[in-house]
Amino acid sequence: MNAPVDITERRPMDDNAADARPGIIDCDIHPSLRPGALNQYLSERWRKHLAEYGKFNCGIYADRGTYPRFSPATSRRDAWPPGGGLPGSDVAFLREQLLDAYNIDYGVLEPLIGVNTSRNLDEAAALCTAANDWQAHDFVDVEPRLRASILVPQDYPDASVKEIEKRAGDWRFAQIQLGSKTSEPLGRRRYWPIFAAAQANDLSIGLHIGGTQNSAPSPSGWPQFYIEDHHMLVHSMQNQAASLILEGVFEAFPKLKLCLIEGGFAWVPSLGWRLDAHWEKMRDEVPQVKRRPSEYMRSNLWFATQPVEEPENPDDLRQVFEWIGWDRMVYSSDYPHWDFDDPHLAFRFQMTEQEKRMLFHDNALSVYTFR
Amino acid sequence: MTIDGAIDCDIHPGVPEIKALLPYMNDFWQESFNDRGLDGFDMMSYPLGSPITCRSDWRTKGERPGSSLVGMQRDALDAFGISLAICNPLTGGQVAVSESMGAAICSAINDWIVEHWLNKDRRLRASIVVPPQAPLLAVEEVERLAGDKRFVQILLPAACEMMLGRSYYWPIYEVAAKYDLPIGLHAGSMYRYAPTATGWPSHYLHDYVANSQLFEDQLLSLISNGVFNRYPHLRFVLIESGVTWLPGFIWRAIKTWRGVRAEVPWVKRSPAEIIRENVRLTVQPIDAPRDSNVFNRIIDMIDSDNMLLFASDYPHWQFAGDAVLPPGLSPALLQRIRIDNPLETYPRLRETPA
Numbered sequence: 248m249n250a251p252v253d254i255t256e257r258r259p260m261d262d263n264a265a266d267a268r269p270g271i272i273d274c275d276i277h278p279s280l281r282p283g284a285l286n287q288y289l290s291e292r293w294r295k296h297l298a299e300y301g302k303f304n305c306g307i308y309a310d311r312g313t314y315p316r317f318s319p320a321t322s323r324r325d326a327w328p329p330g331g332g333l334p335g336s337d338v339a340f341l342r343e344q345l346l347d348a349y350n351i352d353y354g355v356l357e358p359l360i361g362v363n364t365s366r367n368l369d370e371a372a373a374l375c376t377a378a379n380d381w382q383a384h385d386f387v388d389v390e391p392r393l394r395a396s397i398l399v400p401q402d403y404p405d406a407s408v409k410e411i412e413k414r415a416g417d418w419r420f421a422q423i424q425l426g427s428k429t430s431e432p433l434g435r436r437r438y439w440p441i442f443a444a445a446q447a448n449d450l451s452i453g454l455h456i457g458g459t460q461n462s463a464p465s466p467s468g469w470p471q472f473y474i475e476d477h478h479m480l481v482h483s484m485q486n487q488a489a490s491l492i493l494e495g496v497f498e499a500f501p502k503l504k505l506c507l508i509e510g511g512f513a514w515v516p517s518l519g520w521r522l523d524a525h526w527e528k529m530r531d532e533v534p535q536v537k538r539r540p541s542e543y544m545r546s547n548l549w550f551a552t553q554p555v556e557e558p559e560n561p562d563d564l565r566q567v568f569e570w571i572g573w574d575r576m577v578y579s580s581d582y583p584h585w586d587f588d589d590p591h592l593a594f595r596f597q598m599t600e601q602e603k604r605m606l607f608h609d610n611a612l613s614v615y616t617f618r
Numbered sequence: 619m620t621i622d623g624a625i626d627c628d629i630h631p632g633v634p635e636i637k638a639l640l641p642y643m644n645d646f647w648q649e650s651f652n653d654r655g656l657d658g659f660d661m662m663s664y665p666l667g668s669p670i671t672c673r674s675d676w677r678t679k680g681e682r683p684g685s686s687l688v689g690m691q692r693d694a695l696d697a698f699g700i701s702l703a704i705c706n707p708l709t710g711g712q713v714a715v716s717e718s719m720g721a722a723i724c725s726a727i728n729d730w731i732v733e734h735w736l737n738k739d740r741r742l743r744a745s746i747v748v749p750p751q752a753p754l755l756a757v758e759e760v761e762r763l764a765g766d767k768r769f770v771q772i773l774l775p776a777a778c779e780m781m782l783g784r785s786y787y788w789p790i791y792e793v794a795a796k797y798d799l800p801i802g803l804h805a806g807s808m809y810r811y812a813p814t815a816t817g818w819p820s821h822y823l824h825d826y827v828a829n830s831q832l833f834e835d836q837l838l839s840l841i842s843n844g845v846f847n848r849y850p851h852l853r854f855v856l857i858e859s860g861v862t863w864l865p866g867f868i869w870r871a872i873k874t875w876r877g878v879r880a881e882v883p884w885v886k887r888s889p890a891e892i893i894r895e896n897v898r899l900t901v902q903p904i905d906a907p908r909d910s911n912v913f914n915r916i917i918d919m920i921d922s923d924n925m926l927l928f929a930s931d932y933p934h935w936q937f938a939g940d941a942v943l944p945p946g947l948s949p950a951l952l953q954r955i956r957i958d959n960p961l962e963t964y965p966r967l968r969e970t971p972a
Contacts, residue, residue, distance in 0.1 A: 317878045431817045432824075463811040465835035466777040466828075471784065474881050475838045478874045479815065482831040486814040489828070493821050513866030520862055520912070521827045521905040528669045528935055529823045556869035557876075559890065563865065563919050570912075586877060 269604070270352035271590055272611035274453070274551045275508050275579035276345065276393065278356050278386055279320070279333035288377035296370060304364040305460040313460065314476040318585045326583030334583035338389045345582045346392055349590055352608070353617050354393050355421050356382050357455045357508060363400050363426065364459045371400035375410055379420070387419040394617065396424035396453055404440040411441070415448035418618040422451045426458020427483040427510065434487075434494030442500045451504035451614045454487055456480050484510030485518050488548060492522065495535030497547045506549040506614050508579055513556040516570035519544050545572055549614050551579035552606070553588040561595035573602055577611045624956035625967060626703035628804075628857050628900045628929035629694060631735050632685030633660075633707045633727060642726035647719070659710030659723065663775070663806030664934075668822060673935035684933040687738055694932035695741055698942055702960075702967055703930075704770060705735055705744040706804055706857060712775050713808045717752035721759070724749045728763055736768045743967065745773035745802050753789045760793045770966040771800050771855065776829065777807035782836045783843030795849045798965050800898075803836060805829040805858035830863040830905075837893060838871065844884045846892050853963055855898045858931060860905035862912070865919035868893060894922045898963050900929035901955060903936040904944045913944040917951070927963060928956040 286294055306313050318324065320333050326344065328337035335341060346354060362374035375398040382395035397414045399407035414420045423445055431437060433454075445452050457480065463469050464479045484507050497503060519541030526533070526540050550571065558564050568576060581587050590607060598606070636657045640648050650656070664671045672683030676693050684690060695703060711723025724747045731744050746769045748756035756772075763769050772794050780786055782803070794801050806829070812818050813825045833856045840846065840854065871889040879885060885892075906912040917926070930942050947955070961967055 317881060428816055432814065432819045433816065435820060462815055462817045464815050465781060465839075466807045466809075466811050466813045466832050467782065467835060467839075468778075468780050468811055470781055470835070470839055470842070472842045472881055474874055474878045475781075475835070475842050477878070478838055478870055479831075479835055481870065482828075482834070483815040485831060486816045486819070486824075486828060489824050490816070490819055493819070493824050511866075511870055513869055514863060516912075517830070517860075517862040517866060517905065518827075520907060521830060521860055522823075523907070524903060524905050525670070525823055525827055529826075532821055532823050554870075554873060556866060557873045558865070558869045558919070559872070559921065560919075563869075566915060566919075567866070 269608045270350040271578060271607045273345070273349075273351050273354040273580045273582070274506060274577050274611060275357050275455070275553060275581050276341070276354040277335045277582065277584060278358055278382065279335035280360055280381075281332050281336050284385065285374070285377045285381055288380040289373060293370065293373045302361050302364070302374070303366050303370065304361060305366060314473045317473055321585060322583045323585055323587055338386060341582070342390055345580065346390070351392060353421075353611070353615075355453065355615065356386060356393055356395050357424060357453065358382060358396065358398065359455065359457055363398055368400055368403040368406070372403055372406040372410070375400050379410065379414060383417065383419045394421035394615070395419050396422050397450070398424055399441065401425055401438060401441060402430050404437065407441050408444045411444040411448060411450065415450060421615045421617060422453045422506070424453045424455055427454050427456045427480070427487055428458035428460065428462070429487075430459055430461045432486060432490035434490035434492070434496050439496070439499070442496060442503050446500045446503050449616065451506055453506045453508050454484065456484060456509040458483070481510050481514060485514055488518060488544065489522060492540045492543045493533050493536060495533070497543045498535055498537055503547055504549070504614055505547060506551055506577060508551040509553055509581060510550070511554050511556050512550040512552060512571060512576070513564075513567050515544065515550055516567060545575065549575050549577055549610065551577050552593070553579040553581045554586045555588050555593045564594070565596045573605050574610060574613070576606050577614060578607045622699050623701040624698060624928045625960035626694070626698070626700045626930050626932075627855070627927040627960050628706055628902065629690065629703040629932050630684045630934060631690065631705050631707055631731065632682040632933070633709045634682065634685065634730070639723065639726035639730055642729040643722055647722040659714070661708055661710050661713055661806060662809055663825070664708055665822065669935055670826060672933045676933040687735060690932060691739065694930050695739070697940065698930060700741065700930070702741055702743060704964070705731055705742055706773055706802065707731060707744075707747055708804065708806065709747055712747060712750060714751065717749060717755065720749040720751045721755040725759055728759065732766070743768050743770045745769070745771040746799075747773050748790065750774050750778045750808065753787055757789050757793045760797065760799070764797045764799070767966050767969050767971040770964045771802045773802045773804060775806045775808055776803045776832045776836060777809075777811070779808060779810050781839035783839030783841070783845050785843070788845070788848070791845060791849050791852055795852050798851075800853040800855050800963060802855045802857050803833065807832070829858070830860045833859040834863065834867045837867070837897065841885060841889050841892055842882050844882070846896050847884050853896055853898060855900065855927065855963060857900045857929070858903065858934070859899055860903055861899055861901060861926065862905045862916050864899065865916060894925065898925055898927055898959065900927045900931070901943065902929045902931035902934070906944065908941070908945065911946065914946055923951055923954045924959055924962070926955045927960050
């Protein structure tokens with residue numbers, strides 16, 4: 248175990264005063280576990296349970312996802328640390344390949360290690376607590392440009408709130424993370440205690456693509472290929488946005504901030520228009536929705552860009568930015584995954600210096616509180 | 619606004635109660651429906667009272683939405699100057715859990731629509747309603763009716779019991795190709811799975827808005843499973859799908875295909891090309907702000923004048939008054955949407971039935 252640290256105040260970084268240019272804020276970096284890395288943060292009871300029963304989720308395989316990915320560890324082939332271990336498991340190599348190479352000021356860790364998807368809620372709670380300790384000690388304490396996400400067992404509201412309150416004052420945590428796939432649409436009442444705790448503690452929620460698999464990926468069932476599933480995951484993001492708006496979550500929690508991560512964004516304008524067009528006709532079904540649905544998208548939601556859609560005419564993407572609003576867009580790399588977006592290459596249209604600054608740095612400061 | 623001979627690719631005669639369908643059923647099904655006291659097979663996708671299902675000024679108290687031919691003639695066919703209209707009956711037969719009961723209702727609907735609609739107004743055409751529960755029975759139904767050239771399309775609900783690219787459904791595509799009939803996918807679901815990837819939403823509004831995601835899923839499935847390799851000329855018409863989602867979807871499909879196309883090596887062309895060639899969409903509902911240039915920008919992004927088909931979606935409530943088309947379309951594009959594209963999509967519309 249690392250030495251105790253002061254969790255209420257961060258030690259100052261070695262600022263290079265001569266370079267006033269802000270670096271990049273990356274909202275999506277995936278840390279990986281070294282073998283057994285969680286064990287020191289788990290009790291003997293849960294170590295034994297996990298050894299016997301594993302992570303008991305809703306999938307078809309005991310120890311892997313339903314859709315076989317297309318590269319080892321879903322990762323860039325150059326992201327395997329020279330010293331061994333999975334991509335994203337070696338802080339020194341992550342620092343060299345990502346943080347230093349791209350001048351990243353802050354990077355938000357988005358662990359996708361299946362700790363909040365167990366059907367056994369006690370197991371999920373124990374794993375979330377362990378994974379939060381692991382991020383703080385094994386990553387942020389070693390490299391304070393990285394910031395952790397508070398993982399919560401979202402189907403167990405009491406434990407979730409407890410975990411949020413435990414971490415809220417700790418500078419090493421930048422947000423609460425939820426998956427874009429939950430047991431029920433995210434706006435439904437069972438999740439409201441999490442929103443109340445987020446708003447009360449001034450923490451944003453990062454909604455990362457993926458999560459539980461309670462529902463089929465499509466209303467028409469299960470796709471056959473990864474090429475379908477990978478794309479269709481975007482729809483879970485659209486539904487969470489729609490559910491939060493239509494259930495009146497942003498009326499009940501007006502200061503709640505959600506950042507939608509790894510869902511792309513070209514779908515955002517259309518979703519807003521569709522919601523508006525049909526809300527005009529059926530608003531009596533949702534009296535809790537006081538404003539046009541698209542207005543909540545402009546006040547409570549932010550969109551992380553990766554994977555950037557690739558129009559045949561690159562300038563069409565500028566139009567999409569304008570429709571969504573430049574102030575809603577934050578940059579994310581998805582390091583070390585195979586569809587990593589290089590900040591210098593991913594956007595194939597001209598941006599002004601002001602637009603660059605908003606996308607790569609300033610907007611993220613409206614979402615996250617980096618202390 | 620009359621629009622001079624436009625071809626309406628989505629109009630909904632209100633399907634009747636079971637009693638009116640019994641004359642088109644065999645003894646077994648007549649007895650079953652009577653003795654079991656069965657009725658009320660209206661789809662969850664279109665609750666009869668919902669604002670979408672019938673525009674208020676088209677609603678007649680005590681009548682099922684769209685159930686009057688006179689009403690349809692007055693409010694849609696004559697009002698908009700429609701030359702031909704394709705009837706898409708939305709029937710609970712297509713979502714029944716029983717293969718044989720579903721097939722019996724679908725067959726009855728097809729015979730009923732001939733007698734009560736097609737025979738009574740020469741402007742009307744129809745889709746063949748087939749039971750998606752039973753592709754082999756669906757094929758039999760198409761074979762039974764294909765000789766009547768007033769049937770111009772095969773209709774399926776957009777969400778079935780499996781993704782539509784799966785080989786389970788290929789017999790339907792085989793018979794569609796045989797008769798050069800497009801497959802129409804209409805918004806709505808068999809509700810075998812939750813209507814969204816995150817479960818069951820609380821509101822009908824959400825289900826309805828989420829339809830566009832379902833159409834995207836099916837396009838990915840059809841392309842990835844090689845349906846267009848096997849049936850290169852088969853056309854799919856997305857009906858009541860909305861339109862504005864299409865460009866962003868295509869861009870993401872291109873990107874994903876570039877990244878992992880080796881998983882589906884038979885998909886040799888960009889999804890964008892396949893979609894532009896084999897997929898068409900009806901223009902209602904127009905899911906863009908009406909008072910802006912957004913719809914024209916979306917059409918620029920789609921980069922094809924050939925994909926959109928005129929539709930009123932009568933009696934569904936998609937627009938006020940006679941604003942049946944988005945404003946600001948060029949005359950050339952209007953000509954394509956209201957006449958040329960429908961004629962190219964549905965070969966049988968170019969024939970004059972006996």
